[in-house]
Amino acid sequence: xxxxxxxxxxxxxxxxxxxxxxxxxxxxxxxxxxxxxxxxxxxxxxxxxxxxxxxxxxxxxxxxxxxxxxxxxxxxxxxxxxxxxxxxxxxxxxxxxxxxxxxxxxxxxxxxxxxxxxxxxxxxxxxxxxxxxxxxxxxxxxxxxxxxxxxxxxxxxxxxxxxxxxxxxxxxxxxxxxxxxxxxxxxxxxxxxxxxxxxxxxxxxxxxxxxxxxxxxxxxxxxxxxxxxxxxxxxxxxxxxxxxxxxxxxxxxxxxxxxxxxxxxxxxxxxxxxxxxxxxxxxxxxxxxxxxxxxxxxxxxxxxxxxxxxxxxxxxxxxxxxxxxxxxxxxxxxxxxxxxxxxxxxxxxxxxxxxxxxxxxxxxx
Amino acid sequence: xxxxxxxxxxxxxxxxxxxxxxxxxxxxxxxxxxxxxxxxxxxxxxxxxxxxxxxxxxxxxxxxxxxxxxxxxxxxxxxxxxxxxxxxxxxxxxxxxxxxxxxxxxxxxxxxxxxxxxxxxxxxxxxxxxxxxxxxxxxxxxxxxxxxxxxxxxxxxxxxxxxxxxxxxxxxxxxxxxxxxxxxxxxxxxxxxxxxxxxxxxxxxxxxxxxxxxxxxxxxxxxxxxxxxxxxxxxxxxxxxxxxxxxxxxxxxxxxxxxxxxxxxxxxxxxxxxxxxxxxxxxxxxxxxxxxxxxxxxxxxxxxxxxxxxxxxxxxxxxxxxxxxxxxxxxxxxxxxxxxxxxxxxxxxxxxxxxxxxxxxxxxx
Numbered sequence: 001x002x003x004x005x006x007x008x009x010x011x012x013x014x015x016x017x018x019x020x021x022x023x024x025x026x027x028x029x030x031x032x033x034x035x036x037x038x039x040x041x042x043x044x045x046x047x048x049x050x051x052x053x054x055x056x057x058x059x060x061x062x063x064x065x066x067x068x069x070x071x072x073x074x075x076x077x078x079x080x081x082x083x084x085x086x087x088x089x090x091x092x093x094x095x096x097x098x099x100x101x102x103x104x105x106x107x108x109x110x111x112x113x114x115x116x117x118x119x120x121x122x123x124x125x126x127x128x129x130x131x132x133x134x135x136x137x138x139x140x141x142x143x144x145x146x147x148x149x150x151x152x153x154x155x156x157x158x159x160x161x162x163x164x165x166x167x168x169x170x171x172x173x174x175x176x177x178x179x180x181x182x183x184x185x186x187x188x189x190x191x192x193x194x195x196x197x198x199x200x201x202x203x204x205x206x207x208x209x210x211x212x213x214x215x216x217x218x219x220x221x222x223x224x225x226x227x228x229x230x231x232x233x234x235x236x237x238x239x240x241x242x243x244x245x246x247x248x249x250x251x252x253x254x255x256x257x258x259x260x261x262x263x264x265x266x267x268x269x270x271x272x273x274x275x276x277x278x279x280x281x282x283x284x285x286x287x288x289x290x291x292x293x294x295x296x297x298x299x300x301x302x303x304x305x306x307x308x309x310x311x312x313x314x315x316x317x318x319x320x321x322x323x324x325x326x327x328x329x330x331x332x333x334x335x336x337x338x339x340x341x342x343x344x345x346x347x348x349x350x351x352x353x354x355x356x357x358x359x360x361x362x363x364x365x
Numbered sequence: 366x367x368x369x370x371x372x373x374x375x376x377x378x379x380x381x382x383x384x385x386x387x388x389x390x391x392x393x394x395x396x397x398x399x400x401x402x403x404x405x406x407x408x409x410x411x412x413x414x415x416x417x418x419x420x421x422x423x424x425x426x427x428x429x430x431x432x433x434x435x436x437x438x439x440x441x442x443x444x445x446x447x448x449x450x451x452x453x454x455x456x457x458x459x460x461x462x463x464x465x466x467x468x469x470x471x472x473x474x475x476x477x478x479x480x481x482x483x484x485x486x487x488x489x490x491x492x493x494x495x496x497x498x499x500x501x502x503x504x505x506x507x508x509x510x511x512x513x514x515x516x517x518x519x520x521x522x523x524x525x526x527x528x529x530x531x532x533x534x535x536x537x538x539x540x541x542x543x544x545x546x547x548x549x550x551x552x553x554x555x556x557x558x559x560x561x562x563x564x565x566x567x568x569x570x571x572x573x574x575x576x577x578x579x580x581x582x583x584x585x586x587x588x589x590x591x592x593x594x595x596x597x598x599x600x601x602x603x604x605x606x607x608x609x610x611x612x613x614x615x616x617x618x619x620x621x622x623x624x625x626x627x628x629x630x631x632x633x634x635x636x637x638x639x640x641x642x643x644x645x646x647x648x649x650x651x652x653x654x655x656x657x658x659x660x661x662x663x664x665x666x667x668x669x670x671x672x673x674x675x676x677x678x679x680x681x682x683x684x685x686x687x688x689x690x691x692x693x694x695x696x697x698x699x700x701x702x703x704x705x706x707x708x709x710x711x712x713x714x715x716x717x718x719x720x721x722x723x724x725x726x727x728x729x730x
Contacts, residue, residue: 036403036406038401038403038404039401039403040405041401041405041406041440041443042401045693045704045706046706048704048706049705049707052705066701066703066718070701070703328410336431336435337431338413338431338434338435339413340410340413340414340416340417340434341410341411341413342414
């Protein structure tokens with residue numbers, strides 16, 4: 001069994017061989033359930049309208065907005081909370097599109113990604129809008145969108161959950177700023193350093209919290225007691241590593257440094273296919289460990305806590321659904337891609353639009 | 366109340382004023398229900414895979430195939446048969462994508478649209494494949510796809526329904542050939558002449574039949590007795606006229622002649638906005654008349670026939686869902702469009718990608 005410990009001893013930065021242009025992504029285990037919200041299509045369409053109204057002005061022009069909408073980020077919510085009621089699923093879909101807008105501009109060196117200090121100031125202004133007394137007008141466009149989400153989501157959360165939601169947004173923005181800074185400096189972190197930032201910039205805290213919101217449960221107590229630490233550790237690593245695999249085309253094109261693909265290439269000197277294979281093994285490892293930890297939590301002393309079983313089922317769908325979305329989205333396969341359900345095969349690293357092919361397009365490797 | 370009779374006396378072909386570039390599409394009545402199949406997203410993705418496997422080679426290259434898949438034609442089925450079981454909904458989705466592939470090449474003067482005689486020969490070969498004894502290999506790519514659909518759909522149909530399905534495909538292909546011929550000759554038909562061709566080329570017979578299949582009922586008896594004639598007359602006119610409104614950008618770009626927009630412009634000398642307004646009035650008229658006819662059928666002597674009520678509910682969803690699809694599809698709003706749920710506003714006739722805008726973009730009219 002490969003564990004993260006195998007990655008703990010970097011052999012030093014090496015000069016990678018000329019980048020191969022294709023890699024083979026094998027079938028991943030996919031042991032967790034995947035379901036779409038029965039109103040997934042309508043929720044996505046409605047969320048697109050919300051983005052246009054609330055955040056349209058953040059985009060440089062209509063074309064840039066359309067590129068974003070074509071990525072279908074509005075269906076991430078409906079795939080990860082398939083059993084939520086329509087209203088909550090819509091609010092979650094809008095939240096995830098909101099943070100994906102920010103994530104997009106973080107990766108864009110002509111936008112938030114240009115300057116980590118300026119980004120930190122912008123993020124502080126957003127948090128000030130979030131913390132503003134009820135009814136106060138937002139000073140920022142992002143803050144206005146966040147206030148709108150808050151008004152819709154917070155009434156259904158406990159006081160502690162609202163505090164955690166504020167904290168999770170702050171952590172996400174902190175992670176985003178750290179990614180900008182690392183990228184501008186060209187710094188590739190080590191594996192655990194990368195994971196620490198990614199836990200924030202991937203929004204793991206609000207992924208967990210919005211799963212509670214979708215299931216109408218409150219895990220604040222259990223979380224404080226650490227009863228879910230093992231479950232979350234493996235679940236979130238599976239999420240992040242699958243994302244690193246499937247987003248690698250995009251991250252490579254954008255020269256992002258905060259991805260385990262870069263870490264494995266540069267710290268371990270692995271070739272492209274070797275790095276992919278290593279990540280696949282780690283995905284399988286964390287998926288199995290997540291399932292064991294989830295089963296152990298249910299069988300253990302906290303197993304009969306109200307809502308735990310629903311929450312763990314929600315996490316299953318978050319993890320399974322997140323992976324489904326990442327196969328589907330043109331965000332990773334290129335603007336203009338249209339998914340046909342294929343989940344493995346040969347992928348071009350640099351084609352503007354990629355799809356899984358049954359064989360390599362060249363015989364150069 | 367405006368009726369089609371208002372259109373019966375063309376005032377002769379007139380030279381239209383220079384085409385205005387924008388028109389206002391008002392909110393349409395939308396009195397019929399709209400629902401999406403709970404597995405709409407998965408059915409669309411799976412249908413995209415079927416198109417790639419069965420018909421991919423019909424497209425000139427990967428780019429042309431992707432343009433087609435981006436039109437989201439695979440979601441027409443799930444929106445028009447929201448309550449069908451998954452298997453039937455998938456078969457219907459594939460059928461509608463299949464005929465839409467043909468329809469696309471009919472409008473393409475570098476493909477089937479180049480020559481109506483050659484198209485008629487190609488269609489005869491497809492029908493020969495459909496009529497071939499079970500197990501015989503298809504001679505054409507379209508025939509192979511049709512055989513696949515037949516194998517999946519026919520076992521659930523009565524003998525009379527299978528005959529009607531064969532007949533409906535023949536009628537559709539006959540309508541397609543007539544459209545090619547009229548377009549190549551530059552002939553704009555009169556209103557009723559246009560409707561006669563469109564009833565075929567829009568596939569009205571299989572729209573009705575696949576609605577029966579979705580609802581698991583057999584209306585062959587009632588259809589023969591003419592008990593549904595009034596219902597179908599108004600229902601299919603609503604379908605076609607809404608299509609003419611929402612597809613006008615595409616038909617205009619492709620210089621298609623077999624659309625009531627061209628008929629109204631050229632036979633009645635209406636301006637662009639006048640023609641749109643006239644069609645909107647006709648849509649409302651036929652929608653109201655459809656509802657009256659459907660209610661009368663339920664209250665009349667055939668009202669207690671088994672399956673009638675389910676079938677009429679199915680027709681409601683066919684009509685309401687077809688309109689929903691036509692707002693959604695980049696086929697009509699331009700490759701790259703992403704729907705945000707808006708259903709009325711100002712539309713550019715010629716912009717590569719259009720959306721409903723709250724006001725006209727220019728003050729030139």
